[in-house]
Amino acid sequence: MSSDSREAKATRIRHLLRTEGDAVQRNTQTFNQGRYDAVAELEAYEEYRDQARSIKERAIEILPELVDEVTAAVEENGGTVYLADDAADANRYIQEVVADAEAETVVKSKSMTTEELEVNHALEADGVDVWETDLGEFVLQLADEAPSHIVAPAIHKSREGIAELFREQFDPDERLETAEDLTMFAREFLGERIREADVGMTGANFVTADSGSIALVTSEGNARKTVTATDTQIAVAGVEKIVPSVEDLHPFVELIGKSGTGQDITSYVSLLTPPVDAPSLDRDPDTPLAPETANDREFHLVLVDNGRTEMREDDQLRETLYCIRCSACANSCANFQSVGGHAFGGETYSGGIATGWEAGVHGYDSAAEFNDLCTGCTRCVNACPVKIDIPWINNVVRDRLNRGADEGRFEFVYDELVPDEEPGGIDLQKRLFGNYETLAKLGSATAPVSNWVGELAPVRSLLERVVGIDERRSLPEFQRETLRGWYRARGPRVSAADADREVVLYPDAYTNYVDADRGKAAVRVLEALNVHVRIPSVGESGRAPLSQGMIDTADEQASQVYGALAEHIDAGRDVVVIEPSDLAMFQREYEKLLPERSFERLRDGSYEILEYVYGCLENGADPTTLRAPERPIAYHAHCQQRTLGLERYTTAVFGELGCDVIESDVECCGMAGSFGYKSQYYELSMDVGDRLRDQFTSPTAQDRLVVASGTSCEEQLGALLERDAAHPVEVLDPGRRS
Amino acid sequence: MESDVIGTFESALQEVDVRLERTTAADARGVLTDLLEPPAVGVPLPFDGVSLPEAVETEPTPDELEAATTGITAVEFAVADYGSVAIRSSPVGEEPISLYADVHVAVVAASDVLPDMKATFERLGDDARNGADTVLATGPSATADMGALVTGAHGPKAVHAVVIEDR
Numbered sequence: 001m002s003s004d005s006r007e008a009k010a011t012r013i014r015h016l017l018r019t020e021g022d023a024v025q026r027n028t029q030t031f032n033q034g035r036y037d038a039v040a041e042l043e044a045y046e047e048y049r050d051q052a053r054s055i056k057e058r059a060i061e062i063l064p065e066l067v068d069e070v071t072a073a074v075e076e077n078g079g080t081v082y083l084a085d086d087a088a089d090a091n092r093y094i095q096e097v098v099a100d101a102e103a104e105t106v107v108k109s110k111s112m113t114t115e116e117l118e119v120n121h122a123l124e125a126d127g128v129d130v131w132e133t134d135l136g137e138f139v140l141q142l143a144d145e146a147p148s149h150i151v152a153p154a155i156h157k158s159r160e161g162i163a164e165l166f167r168e169q170f171d172p173d174e175r176l177e178t179a180e181d182l183t184m185f186a187r188e189f190l191g192e193r194i195r196e197a198d199v200g201m202t203g204a205n206f207v208t209a210d211s212g213s214i215a216l217v218t219s220e221g222n223a224r225k226t227v228t229a230t231d232t233q234i235a236v237a238g239v240e241k242i243v244p245s246v247e248d249l250h251p252f253v254e255l256i257g258k259s260g261t262g263q264d265i266t267s268y269v270s271l272l273t274p275p276v277d278a279p280s281l282d283r284d285p286d287t288p289l290a291p292e293t294a295n296d297r298e299f300h301l302v303l304v305d306n307g308r309t310e311m312r313e314d315d316q317l318r319e320t321l322y323c324i325r326c327s328a329c330a331n332s333c334a335n336f337q338s339v340g341g342h343a344f345g346g347e348t349y350s351g352g353i354a355t356g357w358e359a360g361v362h363g364y365d366s367a368a369e370f371n372d373l374c375t376g377c378t379r380c381v382n383a384c385p386v387k388i389d390i391p392w393i394n395n396v397v398r399d400r401l402n403r404g405a406d407e408g409r410f411e412f413v414y415d416e417l418v419p420d421e422e423p424g425g426i427d428l429q430k431r432l433f434g435n436y437e438t439l440a441k442l443g444s445a446t447a448p449v450s451n452w453v454g455e456l457a458p459v460r461s462l463l464e465r466v467v468g469i470d471e472r473r474s475l476p477e478f479q480r481e482t483l484r485g486w487y488r489a490r491g492p493r494v495s496a497a498d499a500d501r502e503v504v505l506y507p508d509a510y511t512n513y514v515d516a517d518r519g520k521a522a523v524r525v526l527e528a529l530n531v532h533v534r535i536p537s538v539g540e541s542g543r544a545p546l547s548q549g550m551i552d553t554a555d556e557q558a559s560q561v562y563g564a565l566a567e568h569i570d571a572g573r574d575v576v577v578i579e580p581s582d583l584a585m586f587q588r589e590y591e592k593l594l595p596e597r598s599f600e601r602l603r604d605g606s607y608e609i610l611e612y613v614y615g616c617l618e619n620g621a622d623p624t625t626l627r628a629p630e631r632p633i634a635y636h637a638h639c640q641q642r643t644l645g646l647e648r649y650t651t652a653v654f655g656e657l658g659c660d661v662i663e664s665d666v667e668c669c670g671m672a673g674s675f676g677y678k679s680q681y682y683e684l685s686m687d688v689g690d691r692l693r694d695q696f697t698s699p700t701a702q703d704r705l706v707v708a709s710g711t712s713c714e715e716q717l718g719a720l721l722e723r724d725a726a727h728p729v730e731v732l733d734p735g736r737r738s
Numbered sequence: 739m740e741s742d743v744i745g746t747f748e749s750a751l752q753e754v755d756v757r758l759e760r761t762t763a764a765d766a767r768g769v770l771t772d773l774l775e776p777p778a779v780g781v782p783l784p785f786d787g788v789s790l791p792e793a794v795e796t797e798p799t800p801d802e803l804e805a806a807t808t809g810i811t812a813v814e815f816a817v818a819d820y821g822s823v824a825i826r827s828s829p830v831g832e833e834p835i836s837l838y839a840d841v842h843v844a845v846v847a848a849s850d851v852l853p854d855m856k857a858t859f860e861r862l863g864d865d866a867r868n869g870a871d872t873v874l875a876t877g878p879s880a881t882a883d884m885g886a887l888v889t890g891a892h893g894p895k896a897v898h899a900v901v902i903e904d905r
Contacts (some may be wrong), residue, residue, distance in 0.1 A: 077869055135891060136883035152883065159885025179886035186884070187892055191804070211866040221879035221893025224837050228827075246866045250859040253874075264753075265820050267893070269874040271862060276871045278833040281800050288797040291829035 001427055006468045006680040013684050016339045020156035021687065024148065024340035027155045032331040032667075034262015035383060042258060048251040053387045055248045056322035059240075060312055066209040066242040067303065073212030079274055079299035083239070086306045091122035094201070094234055097300050098128055101232045103198035107190075109216070109223035110134035111203025112150055112325060113304055114236050116348045116361055119201075131193040133222035135186050142169050148341040150350060151260050151327040156340050190222070198282065200230035204237035205324065206252060207301070210245045211273055214301070217256055219267040229281045232298045233274055239303045240312075240321040246271070252324060255385040260326035274299035311360040316396040320356030322386040329353050329380035329390050334639075334668035334688045335373045344373045352380045352390040355397045364404060367397050372681070375672030376547050377639035378584070392592060398549025402426040420545060421552040429468045433674035434548035437540035440513035443478035451477050470682040473719070476514045483512045483519035487535045492527070499532035500621070503612070504568045508579040509540050510711045521733035522578050522609055528625040528734050529616040534573070538564040541585040542593065547673050551593075558585070558593040562602060575606040578729065580641035580709050581673065583608050587644055608641060610709070610728050614649040623656055626732045632660040633731070634701040636692060636717065638710030639668040650709065650728050657732075662701060666691045669708075671716035685716070693720040707731055743818045743851050744901060750821030751899055754877030755889075758899045763787040766845070766902055770810060773843050773898050779803060780810035781830050783845055785905045798835070809839030809894070814865075815850040816899070817858050820876055823899060824858070827871035836875070842894040844875075847905035 001009075039045045059066060071081040084090030094117075098106060106128055108114065120130045120141075132141045136154035140147060143165055147153030154162070159179055166176050166185060176182050202223050204214040214235050216223045227233050243249065249271070257263040280293035311317045330336045330351025333344070341350025346358030346366035352374055359367040374394035384390060403423055420435055432439070443450040453459055454475050463469040484507050496502055503526055511519040519535075526533050538561055542554030565575055577583035586606045590599045607615070617623055633654055637647030647663070654661045670688030675681055695701060696717070706725040708714045717725040730736060748758045761769045763785060771791040779802060780794040794810055795802055811832040813823040823844040827833035836842045852858055862872060879893030889895050 133892065134883070135881050139883065154883055157885075162884055179884040179888050182884040183881055183888040183891060187890070190892070195800075195804075208866065211863075211869075213866045219879065220881045220883075220891035221837060222891070224833065224873060225892055228834050228837065246863040247859050249862075250855055253855055253859075265822065265874075265876050267876055267879050269822075270872075271866055271874070272827075272871045273866050273869050274871070276827050276833070277829055277869075278827045278871070279829055279831050281803070281834060283800065285801040286799050288799050289803070289831050289834065291831075294829040 001429060001468065001680070003465050003468065009680040010683065013339060013343055013681070016343050017683065017687050020148065020340055020342060021338055023158050024156050025337050027152060028149075028331045028337045028340070031152075031261045031327070032337070035259055035328060035331065038258035038262045038264055042254065044254075048254045049385055049387055051251040052255055052385055053322065055243055055251070056386050059243050060318065060321050063239060063242065063312060066244060067239060069209040070207055070212055070242055070301075073209065074299070074301050077212050077273055077275070077299075079212065079301060081301045081303060083303045084305060087117040087304075090117050090236065090302050090304050090306070091119050093302060094119055094236070095122055095126055097232065097234055098123060098199050099126065101198050101298075103128060103232070105129045105131065105193060105197040106199045106201055107131050107133050107194050107197040107226050107230065108137075108201045109203070109218065109226045110137050110153070111201070111236055112348060113203050113238050114201065115147065116306065117236070117304065119236070131190065131197070133190045133194060133226055135183065135220060138186055138190060139165065146342070148345070148350065149327060149330060150325050150341070156342065194225050194229045197230050199232045199234060200226035201234045201236065202226055204235050204241055205256070206249055207237050207242045208244070208246045208249065209242050213246060213271055213273040215249055216268070216270040216272070217266050218270070221268060224268060224270060227272065227274075227276055228278050231280055231282045231296055232300070233276070234300045234302060235274070236302045236304060239305055239308050256324055256326050259328040259383065259385040260331075307361040311356075317356050317360055317393065319388045320353060320360060320393060322388055323353050323357070324386060326385055327351060328383040328385065332379045332383040332667055334377065334379070334666065334670060335375065335684060337667070338684055338687045339373075344370050346370060352394065353388060356393040359397050364397070364401055368401050371397050371401065375668065375675045377668040377672055378588070378643040379639055379667040381643050392589070395546055395549055395551060399551040402430065402549050420550055421556050422550045426550070428466065429678060430548035430550070432467050433677075434545040434550040434553060436544040437509040440478065440509045444480060444482055444513040447478040447480045464679050468679045469677050470679040472682055473677050476510070476715075478513055479516055481516060483507050483516040484535050484537065486516055486520060487523065492533055494527045494530055494532050496532040498530070500530045501616070502532045502573040503534070503576045504565065504573050505533050505535050506538060506575060506577045506582065507535050508577070508582045509544070511578050515711070518578060518727040518730050521727070521730040521736065522576070524735040525613060525626060525729050525732050526576070529613065529621040531616065534568070536564060536568070541582040543581050543585050544673070546585070546589060555593045558590055562590075562594055562598050565602060566598070569601055569605040574612065575602070576609055576612045577606060578609050578727070579711055580608060580638035580646070584640035584644060608646045608649065610650040610653055611646050613732070614653050617653065617656060625734060626657065627734050627736060628657040629654060629659040629705065629731050631705045633662075633707050634664070634696050634704035635661050635728075636664040636669060636696070636706070636708045636713055636725070638708070638713055639672070641709055647709070653732070654728070662704070664692055664695050666695065669710075669713040669716040671712035673712050676712070676716060686719075689716050689720045692717070696721060705731070743853050744848060746853070747816055747818035747821060747851050747901070750819055754821050756821060756877055756897045756899055758901060760901050760903055762904045763902055766900065767791060769900055770843065770845070773808070773900070774810070775807045775841065777802065777806050778808035778810065779806040779835050779839060781812065781832050781835055783812045785812065785845070785847055785902055788902065788905070803834055803838045806839040808841045808843060809835040810843040810845065811836045813844045813846050814872060815852050815858075815861065816846045817855060817874065818851050819854045822874045822876040825873040825875055827873065833871070833873065837893050840890070840894060841896045841898065843898045843900060845900045845902065848901050848903045849905065851901065
């Protein structure tokens with residue numbers, strides 16, 4: 001990305017933060033909190049997720065059979081099925097159906113798949129009036145804007161904005177002010193359109209192959225009216241929406257509303273086996289409804305491929321097809337909460353999973369527009385009702401985009417600094433951050449000169465211009481003495497023979513080269529618990545390159561790390577990790593990078609440092625050997641640590657030492673590794689950080705000691721607050737000079 | 739057992755602002771008369787010994803449907819733990835009558851109150867495979883698209899549930 005395009009991106013994000021940020025933040029956070037509350041009350045939540053996942057896996061596996069089965073079922077019911085190769089094909093068929101019905105007006109209920117097709121444009125070109133009856137979609141149709149959220153499309157609009165829009169468009173007699181006024185006005189206006197309409201078009205949340213039914217999950221009742229009030233129904237669905245049987249819908253109905261907007265269930269879940277059996281309403285308004293007119297209804301199911309067959313054959317993108325479009329990945333995403341789908345979205349879809357959808361249906365250019373906004377924080381992973389590894393899909397697409405990029409001009413100078421496994425042409429900024437370990441090694445070896453040079457104004461300005469490291473960020477200060485160097489000279493204080501346990505302390509690049517102090521604190525804490533510590537030479541976990549979409553490099557590093565640790569694990573030593581993002585590599589992403597058995601051994605043998613301290617205390621170690629915190633604590637756990645459920649050990653240890661702890665509940669601090677250093681994303685990063693700042697400057701938190709588990713969280717908190725953050729292990733360090 | 743299920747149904751309905759009336763076949767007509775606000779439309783009830791109040795128009799025109807304040811229909815069954823009623827769409831018009839009127843009065847036999855969604859989908863499987871159309875409706879229609887939660891978006895603004903305990 002050039003300096004100009006970084007600036008353009010920053011400008012666009014700044015604009016959205018200002019114009020849409022407040023409304024988007026309010027709504028997504030309400031949905032997200034609603035999700036937490038709703039799933040907490042669903043006892044079988046994890047069971048339903050497993051069921052939903054396996055139903056989708058199987059459905060996609062046998063998809064061609066299901067298409068045949070559903071076609072036969074719909075035809076037997078008296079409907080028609082059309083399997084459309086692409087958007088143009090689908091639109092052509094829909095246009096024919098509408099022309100055959102001699103329809104002047106088509107009413108639609110909400111359907112993202114029809115947005116993907118842009119069917120409204122196709123029909124309007126034929127002179128047909130098309131009306132969106134979902135109130136959010138209706139607002140956007142009037143405003144000529146794109147959805148900013150896949151479930152609540154007008155989430156970026158305020159009530160005042162909608163009132164203004166209605167005033168401009170309709171010049172109503174009465175002043176429309178409240179949400180109720182606006183809703184009733186729209187209801188009446190759209191009620192007339194529904195009455196006039198000859199064709200009703202819906203989407204389908206699910207299609208059941210055994211019965212030829214469609215399931216619609218809605219709240220307003222507009223889908224019900226769209227179907228009931230028109231004699232010709234067209235349902236448009238991606239082929240991936242088919243599940244084998246009606247009974248398979250059960251886990252999805254339990255999950256979809258709770259996962260999305262936090263509703264236990266939406267007002268209406270329609271399970272229709274069309275043509276529907278209701279009497280026609282499309283007759284003389286003064287003649288009573290007649291049962292026999294139910295037979296006059298027509299039904300067309302348009303199943304859309306549009307890239308989905310290729311996605312199904314793609315081992316990495318296939319999971320995208322399990323998506324039920326609930327929006328949990330959008331609502332749980334810190335970046336999405338700030339900018340919404342107008343920044344975090346492509347041509348049609350938005351939010352974390354949109355990268356997979358856009359790459360699959362519209363192509364990589366559309367995915368490239370927003371793929372970088374996924375920081376890999378993994379907060380969507382536990383929120384997804386079908387257990388899709390959404391960050392991994394983002395990494396894969398990023399990797400493919402890197403490979404498709406043009407050859408860069410700086411290649412020859414850069415290759416020395418960035419000895420990765422990647423092809424030429426990858427973005428300079430990504431390569432720099434992806435090769436963090438090499439930089440850190442060099443920076444440390446030449447410290448403090450490297451730090452002086454790094455902070456020189458012309459150098460910072462060059463770094464911003466060429467690589468896009470924001471000048472407003474302070475750079476990590478490299479230390480001449482590495483953690484490993486210190487430990488080699490110092491040696492262990494608890495011998496292996498006397499120790500209760502033996503630990504390999506993983507020297508992550510940041511702890512080793514930049515913040516050796518927290519590594520030293522970890523050594524002293526472990527020794528206080530009578531643990532023998534080793535710090536072998538082990539390379540970077542691959543987190544840095546993976547976050548830049550450099551999967552081959554991450555893969556190579558994973559192999560090296562595993563090679564360096566395997567013997568220790570075999571010797572019964574526990575691997576202890578200070579940096580949560582590296583531990584998360586061992587516990588999550590290595591599943592994709594290592595053979596299964598290797599992954600499982602390292603996963604089962606590695607621990608987050610406070611998790612390990614907790615385990616020692618549970619097994620009888622003496623807590624009084626640790627330093628008890630002198631002040632109440634405000635604790636911010638690391639996003640990836642929370643996804644693994646490991647933050648509770650930190651609070652438990654502090655609690656055991658009699659300390660009062662409050663925890664932040666933001667999804668991410670906004671720094672997310674390298675993300676907040678990038679000049680195009682600096683302001684977004686700080687906007688996300690504002691939510692954490694608000695929590696830690698509240699009256700109950702402002703005087704507390706700030707503690708954070710992640711490196712980049714510490715950096716971000718340092719920038720947000722007037723006090724520095726410490727790692728939990730530094731707080732507990734018996735050798736700390738206070 | 740049954741009374742437990744109805745109790746669960748009642749509290750789930752409260753969560754979505756729906757009041758439940760318990761009655762018997764003999765008293766149902768009176769209960770419906772009290773709930774009814776004219777103009778009312780409805781579908782004849784399938785329960786032995788239960789008939790609609792006379793004020794209810796059972797063969798409405800599309801215009802009468804749109805103008806109706808109250809719509810009375812039986813529902814196929816109810817789902818206790820979600821407070822949902824299953825509206826069957828058949829040629830006699832339960833779907834439009836429950837949808838267009840401002841208030842939907844849903845009448846259900848106590849023996850048709852199912853405990854949960856698992857039982858619901860076990861029952862819906864064969865229904866759907868036999869061509870039935872069913873809407874699981876939970877509370878009134880609602881939208882938050884205009885900046886705050888509003889009930890009565892396109893469908894009913896309020897819902898009442900009537901359980902006939904001896905049916």
